[in-house]
Amino acid sequence: MNANTNNSFNLHGLYALFTLAIILVLIYTLIVSPLLKIKEENKDRIETAIFQLEKLNNLRSNIVLLKDSMENLKKRNENVQGFIKKTVPAIAAADLQEKITTLIESNGGNVVSTAVVRKNDESIYTKVTIKTHMRANIVTLNKVLYELVKSNPILFTDNLLIQKKNLKGRNAKQTNELLEIRFEVSGFMNG
Numbered sequence: 001m002n003a004n005t006n007n008s009f010n011l012h013g014l015y016a017l018f019t020l021a022i023i024l025v026l027i028y029t030l031i032v033s034p035l036l037k038i039k040e041e042n043k044d045r046i047e048t049a050i051f052q053l054e055k056l057n058n059l060r061s062n063i064v065l066l067k068d069s070m071e072n073l074k075k076r077n078e079n080v081q082g083f084i085k086k087t088v089p090a091i092a093a094a095d096l097q098e099k100i101t102t103l104i105e106s107n108g109g110n111v112v113s114t115a116v117v118r119k120n121d122e123s124i125y126t127k128v129t130i131k132t133h134m135r136a137n138i139v140t141l142n143k144v145l146y147e148l149v150k151s152n153p154i155l156f157t158d159n160l161l162i163q164k165k166n167l168k169g170r171n172a173k174q175t176n177e178l179l180e181i182r183f184e185v186s187g188f189m190n191g
Contacts, residue, residue, distance in 0.1 A: 082154040083190035084128060090116075092128045092189055096155075100132055100148075100185055107143040109136030117184060125188040134181050135165070141181055148185060156186045 086092035093116040101111050117129040136144065141162070148155050163180040 081152060082188075083125070084153045084187045086189060089126055089128055089189065092126075092187070093130060096128055096130050096185065096187060099151075100130055103147050104132075104134050104136065104140075104144055107136070107140045107147070109134050109140045109144060123188075125190060127186055127188055129184050129186040131184050132182065135178050136181060137176050137178060141179060153187050158184045158186065 084092045084096070086095060097114045097116070100114060104111050112133040112135060114133075115131045117131050119127065119129060134144075145157060148157055160183040161181070165178045165180050
């Protein structure tokens, strides 16, 4: 009986060992493995979040650098010569009209009309253009154009049309003949 009991004891031990192994596999499969999977997914999420946070911090520092650069450029551009110093195109146009009128009249010419030309230029700088019609002799025209060329802000003269005005009496001197003059004067605003 001893061998039989021993055999029976070994068989029960094997069943117990087998049952224990199945329970351990089930515990691992149902509890431990999902927890390990969740831990691994969370680790990946944390690494992704850390990477994105580092990227965000780099962007923040770049934004600060870019803002500083923009401020420096704005300060530098404010000191650039040659641009109209106004910030509103309508005010810049009114000032330019006044400047042109004063320039023509102070040199002995007559302003017939001035008008703001509205053009939609796709440029970094805002262009302000004034169409001018004046009457003057050739000497006055020369003075006016010279003053426009050397002025600050830098002004550009375009579409210059000069017509001789028909006067009675051909005895008038050539330099005193009145001319009908039309042209456009343009300047640029910085910003």
